[in-house]
Amino acid sequence: MKKIILTVITTTLGFSMLSGCSANEAASASVGVRPAFLVDQMQQSPLKEKLAQCSEGPFVRTDFSIGHRGAAMQFPEHTKESYLAAIRSGAGIVECDVTFTKDKQLVCRHSQSDLHTTTDVLAHPELAKKCTVPFTPANPLTGEKAKAECRTSDFTLAEFKTLKGKMDGANTMATSVEEYMQGTPKWRTDLYATNGTLMTHAESAALFKAHGVKATPELKSAVVEMPFNGFTQTMYADKLVNELKAAGFSAAETYLQSFDLNDIKHWVKNNPEFAQQAVFLDDRVFTDKNFKASLANMQELADSGVKIIAPPIYALLALNENGDIVPSDYAKYAKQAGLDMIAWSLERSGPLQGGGGWYYQTINEAIKDDGATMVILDVLAKQVGVIGVFSDWPATVTYYANCMDLK
Structure with a gap:
């Protein structure tokens, strides 16, 4: 080549x-x-x-x-x-990687259903409640893991563009949104993740x-x-x-x-x-x-x-x-x-x-x-x-x- x-x-x-x-x-x-x-x-x-x-x-x-x-x-x-x-x-x-929004606009995401791990969508309460599966905290007593699923098709392009990208990852034993979003694998880094432009x-x-x-x-x-x-x-x-x-x-x-x-x-x-x-x-x-x-x-x-x-x-x-x-x-x-x-x-x-x-x-x-x-x-x-x-x-x-x- x-x-x-x-x-x-x-x-x-x-x-x-x-x-x-x-x-x-x-x-x-x-x-x-x-x-x-x-x-x-x-x-x-x-x-x-x-x-x-x-x-x-x-x-x-x-x-x-x-x-x-x-x-x-x-x-x-x-x-x-x-x-x-x-x-x-x-x-x-x-x-x-191409997927689409609620208003059928093409956007770059690895999966139509990865916004909860690759963006800060859960930190936007008005958007997070629109997710296919809103955030549910983990239960330390039963070992049940935290849940969330946010799809590009849950949001319009205008809403999508208000988000910021983050390093892919989630803390599945989190009891809060803040904890859930702190799931970057230790061999990666958040040093360059301060402003991920979607x-x-x-x-x-x-x-x-x-x-x-x-x-x-x-x-x-x-x-x-x-x-x-x-x-x-x-x-x-x-x-x-x-x-x-x-x-x-x-x-x-x-x-x-x-x-x-x-x-x-x-x-x-x-x-x-x-x-x-x-x-x-x-x-x-x-x-x-x-x-x-x-x-x-x-x-x-x-x-x-x-x-x-x-x-x-x-x-x-x-x-x-x-x-x-x-x-x-x-x-x-x-x-x-x-x-x-x-x-x-x-x-x-x-x-x-x-x-x-x-x-x-x-x-x-x-x-x-x-x-x-x-x-x-x-x-x-x-x-x-x-x-x-x-x-x-x-x-x-x-x-x-x-x-x-x-x-």
Whole structure:
């Protein structure tokens, strides 16, 4: 994928501030200290030596680095601040997960029903009472957990825009709203969560276009019954594409996403040009206990018009008889069927001591420390052959891609 250079002024935090230059002017990306920290954690190897030699840069933006919800490790996800952090750290493609409000306006949220954990909605009493499930405190005597569910479809766009994003999390044993909202995992931070600016999909598209990055919006599954007040699934899918076009995005600058194969097929039929880079997010590996990858089921996807497939990282990796991380059968069959692959999501699991958790479940035994992050990236890039990697901290992927001269 192509690299794009952007102008930065480095700050003491290891990030960068855009200097007001146009997206076409030459500049560099700032990756901060984390990538070098990860390299330092690696076991001695030729890969470590190679990566260590790149520590001084220079670094430029690359499409191999995809901002997952922006830069959600340290910034409130799907906020302007998170998106800018991803862009400044070299992500060439940035994601807005798309859902809709009560008045059928498209907004950036990972789920239609996550406002109670990703925003301050519960701190607004007049809005909190409109939630599908208003806050109910935990009962310490019985062990019953606190409850709340606030959906974007509970609110108009005007109401949505009064909210602020916060780090995703909730204290489920809270007896008050204030306690409930203090649920940030200890390996993340609230340092950059003081002013999370929520965005519509159209606003995110305009932001991405202004900064010269590509867009990868995901059409999220609705939790409300569709059609929603006359708003059908096809209207929803078409509205997303139309807003990208209105922002000036071409098909080549867009990677539409959906977990629903019917959405991909709809775009193939009705927006064939934009569907050329549509990404089928493959949840079969964790929703269907009987699923087993085969050349036949990968070829079936390709025949339906799918060009790019994106499963969780673990589906693309396996361990060989020596305990080395290698491409999985899934990855091999996808490649044989002519499918491009994107992996998700790096840097989302916290510290990797003890195996790394859900995202690495097929290779847990080979993961001993955070240095495994770079080994995993190397196998995904060189052996699996992915065309990009979603990451909650895009600087890590930017560093690797620049060091390996990935286009």
